[in-house]
Amino acid sequence: MTQRFQFDIRATDGKARTGLISTPRGDIRTPAFMPVGTAATVKAMMPESVRATGADILLGNTYHLMLRPTAERIANLGGLHKFMNWDRPILTDSGGFQVMSLAELRKLTEEGVTFKSHIDGSKHMLSPERSMEIQKLLGSDIVMCFDECPALPADRDRIKQSMDLSMRWAGRSREAFGDRPGHALFGIQQGGLEQDFREESAKALSKIGFDGYAVGGLAVGEGQEAMFGCLDYAPDQLPQDKPRYLMGVGKPDDIVGAVERGIDMFDCVLPSRSGRTGQAFTRRGVVNIKNARHMDDPRPLDADCTCPCCSQYSRAYLHHVFKAQEIISSMLVTWHNLHYYQELMSGLREAISEGNLSGFVKQFHATRAQGDIEPV
Template identity: 70%
Template sequence: MLTQFRFDLHATDGAARLGIVHTAHGPMDTPAFMPVGTAGTVKAMLPDSVAATGAQTILGNTYHLMLRPGAERIGRLGGLHEFMQWQGPILTDSGGFQVMSLAKLRKMTEEGVAFQSHIDGSKHLLTPERSMQIQHLLDADITMAFDECTPFPATPEQAAQSMRLSMRWAKRSKDAFVERPGYGLFGIVQGGIHHDLRQESAEALQGIGFDGYAVGGLAVGEGQELMFSTLDFTTPLLPTDRPRYLMGVGKPSDIVGAVLRGIDMFDCVMPTRSGRTAQGFTRRGTVNLRNARHQDDPRPLDEHCACPACRQYSRAYLHHLIRSEEILGPMLLTWHNIQFYQDVMKGLRQAIGEGRVQDFARDFLATEALGDIEPI
């Protein structure tokens, strides 16, 4: 029997939720952090290594994959799961954000966005219909509606115009989406930091009807306080029987705070990008392995972590790899960072199930604020 796409809510603790998203390629326990695999790979990681951290779902990027190697080519080769040898669920973004941020030249109209590739200058038109077609060819378990990510800052008038265009594109995305067992389409709530626009957007999306609801247009420079206040208002507007996804977030403290506000799913390039730039996340904050303070330190990066970087190697060795520009350094730190994020999510899930998520959050933030351990 084919799996139906659905969200099962198993427990709540305050606004925090414990659940499972069921997809064609397996389940995703929530709250969940999804590593970003922009171009069909989580950078510096083998798919089996990503899975070993506990990650169940990864992201693919519509914009990058449509330009190289091409969605039709990936489709002919069996879809993104087969192409990159990832057996779990895949979520793909719609491509709208990258068009706005990366394309050399772009022109947005009601139809969509005409742009030139940042790779070779070739001309393309990305519309809601084409975005749905690309994500279908990629075989994404979770497809995102095509939208414009409202920039920050934006005036109320600019935010309203952007949000309403995204809502019209959301309807076209829903109309073009091919319904299949185990596959879902998410709408994206926009409206900047303006509560009335967020409410209008949430109501419009629920009028269209989606399998899940994302909150977009945050973590774009507004700061944590404004992000949290926007979530405090927006998240209760979303259906309780559908997964809620905060796009592009974020730092561990952002994720913990958003879980307390009822968010179920997260993604961010931060753990992988930081791993490639000598930054390691630990329970006592971020550590820069480039610093000389680590060069004689025989201790692991994080004594509580079971990843290979912490289980087998010292801070001194990781420092040596980074300073020597050896590729193993970014590989080990990337693995560690993804493991750290997955461990945080596992801790949150366990705490919600046991009714102690507020205590978990308080202890997590207090430990992070202590700062790194002193070198011996």
């Protein structure tokens, strides 16, 4: 078992890469999709079931865990891995994005952000130093820098101001993180959709030096075309020999397009959140199991899928348990969605290894374009 964090690129196809991130808690095959375990749980899933879908790593949420049950409590109980019964790698976000999107009455200064909890109105402070402390208490394997993510659209001055602040915070995060063998710290590139700011941010981060680099500030409402436009250059600005993580993305076609542009890691609440609302991701696009057309359909969601949902249950059953608001409906469709996402990542890794990414992508889009199977 390796005792340090390292990244080996095994094969490339165009800008796309496949490789292995080695950590003391296990290997992460890239391109990797990280299911989101916001409050120390992937909603509607047992940890062993998440692992069974093929997930090598989970994402935990600093903001939510610091408020409830608190990082100090989790540390006293043996750390996040033990607390949530997941012995493989965990990446924690820094809390910055949630403070901006969820917290009430927040105040931003050079020092950090003071805010009121969305749960009980209690007052808190998050700074680069406090974010590093919380993530250390949680015991996460990959720690994210504390940054500020402005909502898009924003004017150039606002984006520049925010990016500069995030780079100063990146330096403070690096210092506060210290030397922690076996744990990694990722820097976060900011700069909105401005190529020159992205370049400036990448240079500032490279100078500080990180174990990996995230492309932040995307998937905040700018649309796929604008996001891909940014990804046409942003990953190339970052060090070639380190993992690149696109935060908060996304839909299956977002992921495929980002892999083509050189991204190695992803996270998104979409497969689990959609699972709880009856939206299933299949090879032929999204299926809404609540639609009446599935009421008498004895066929599985996806005939080519090997997950328990597809191999053991019919569309008619899934439709019924959703209508009856049974908990198993969320469990089954979430399991299917996470399985689908991991199968997609596995297919991408294999295609890159074989130098056949363009063929894989072509097939992916062609199958999706067919739409769902005809009703019975």
